[in-house]
Amino acid sequence: MLEVDNLSCRRGDRTLFTALSFMLPASTLLHVRGRNGSGKTTLLRALCGLLRPDAGAIRWRGEPISELADDYNREILYFGHLNGIKADLTGQENLRVAATLDQDPLTDGAITDALAQIGLAGFEDLPTRMLSQGQKKRVALARLILSKAPLWILDEPFTALDTDAVALLERLIAGHVADGGAAVLTTHQEVSLTRGEIRRLELGAIGC
């Protein structure tokens, strides 16, 4: 589904990676690894279209993402270092906004269910500023449950999560991949899937 061809990115005056190529078919998880500063986040932001690469092409179902623009954005779900959660809104409201932006007519019940599933039953009406760091992260992760995007791009999703949440997230990713979705993931820990294929990509292996 996703095809990366000869990609190069620089940050400031430093070249992070050059001539990076890979394919990401459906039902596949791409695990991107590398030292800090090897360009993992940059790669993921480039895959989202947030960042224009210096050279090379990224194609989604055969078409360059720069031409698809908003159409491509509707196909992806990006989960960055920042949660993307408004502290003054409740979990319910946060997810409602996210769903409306996806033009996804969700019922309140679906949102409550998602929050319950991620272990936040009873917290849905509280402003997220009153939640702990891990709980805020869970609110953000609830988007994964609700999302119908075929491509997930997850930047260090496991940090600040307790073991229960890690297990849940792994289940979610596995389910997404098993359903024919694709995912790109950066994390320092090992990931395993029950079904589907895992590919690994090591960044910064060649000295810069």
Added chain:
Amino acid sequence: MQGLIDFLSQGGYAFYVWSAFGMTFALLIAEALVLRRSRRTILQRVGRLARLRMQNVPPGEHR
């Protein structure tokens, strides 16, 4: 001599005329000099970085 004084006095408007012309050429010449000096500084710095690299010191540590 008188001609020079006449020229410099600009019919009594020396202050205005020379302030304007003086600032103009002072700035233009200053710009040229600054450009020349910054070129030298840059070349020196690039040269120093190149030398450090040849001594196999990781360049990042000297930025």
Added chain:
Amino acid sequence: MKINWFKYAAPTAFYPLAGRLVPVLAVAAAALVLFALYWGFFETPERLGGTNPQKEYYRIIFIHVPAAWMSMWLYLVLAAWSAVGLVFNTRLSFMMTNAVAPTGAIFTFLALWTGAFWGRPSWGTYWDWDPRLTSELILFFLYIGFMALHSAIDDSRRADRAAALLAIVGLVMLPIIYWSINCPDPNNCAALHQRSSLTDIESNILTAMLVMTLGFWLYSFAAAFARLRNIILLREQDSAWVRTMVDAAGAGGPANAGGGDALDANRRGVSA
């Protein structure tokens, strides 16, 4: 002209070309400016105008008008390269905008400064909220804003693109700003004052003014290209061609006497 630029759109190719052009342009600019100065001071009458003539101080026109023209022309150049950079994503265009901006700001400042020293003897005040002077002041702010925004952003690509966008917004707003200053009362806009056109000016005065403009224009090219070379060097200092070039220059180019010291030291360091 355009075709030539295209060939030299890569900094690598443009660097040596600019290097050859800078001395030529600088010498030509100096010659033209000196000629214009001579003509302006010795071949022109001591009075400008008929019934109520301006005295010797009118000679400020020889730098004031060319500086004002250059300030506006360079902003157009700046905005044009910004647009080219944003559309075609060429790095050299952005470098060009940065090379032009300080020179443009200097000419804008000079137009203001010389305007003040012309205004004092002719209008009796250093500063008047005259539409043209005020617009020139706004133009100065736009230049300063461009440079301030560029230097406030660490990431060079974001800096280039953000400043370029600002330059274009400024270009769109400039006519509106000029118009609003020129005509603050829309009920009464017919009262727009007309200045004398170029053809009314005595031919010797016109000659000096136009030659000076040409001199300033060539000077702007020289300064912009010199600055462009610095910018290219700074931005590409990690690339192979800059390193080879620095090494080659260290082998004894008299043009790089200043850089030579460090480069000699460089070679000694290697042999030691």
Added chain:
Amino acid sequence: MLSVFLCVLNRDLTLALRRRTDVLTTLLFFVIVVSLFPLGVGSERELLRLLGPGVVWVAALLASMLALERLFAADYDDGTLEQLLLAGQPLSLLVLAKIVAHWLLTGLPLVIIAPLMAMQYALEATAIWVMMAALALGTPVLSLLGAIGAALTLGLRGGGILLSLLILPLYIPVLVYGAGAVSVSVIEIADTQPYFALLGAFLLGGLVLAPPAAAAALRISME
């Protein structure tokens, strides 16, 4: 389309209502700046009547600019701006929604409180009406133009001061005709219609051009 627009608008208004102090600070700043002038220049009625329109407009400019810094900054800090960029909706539309919310929270209160300020400057009833109308047409333009600057200076050190340097010169036309309309209505019975036509034209032009420009600036700043 409309639902997305309303969603972002609603979100920003809800957020602001949960942090009412931010809105009040802007308003208070406006009131204080306007009230300080008579203390500085003296309280002679004729002088105040002359200065009033300009002072109120300059204060409105500064107040609207002060609030601009926060237009995108909060969303930038918590990552929701990223999500807006990736929402798969036209970014100009989302930006417009944020600008409209910003104006409702900072511009509209200025319009409403303007009569009080005008009374401090001994302006007459007609002038007060003209001032309210001019502010109602002009302050949205300030928000629109300012959004471009706010997007360009997103996340920069000293962004607020830089923002004023970039944006204040662009506010001049609005200032000239906004204050001009009020001045004219003070001095004599003159036709204020051309002023409103011009301010209206600025508003229309701004509505068309500013959101795409601010969206482009956001994309540049988010790289």
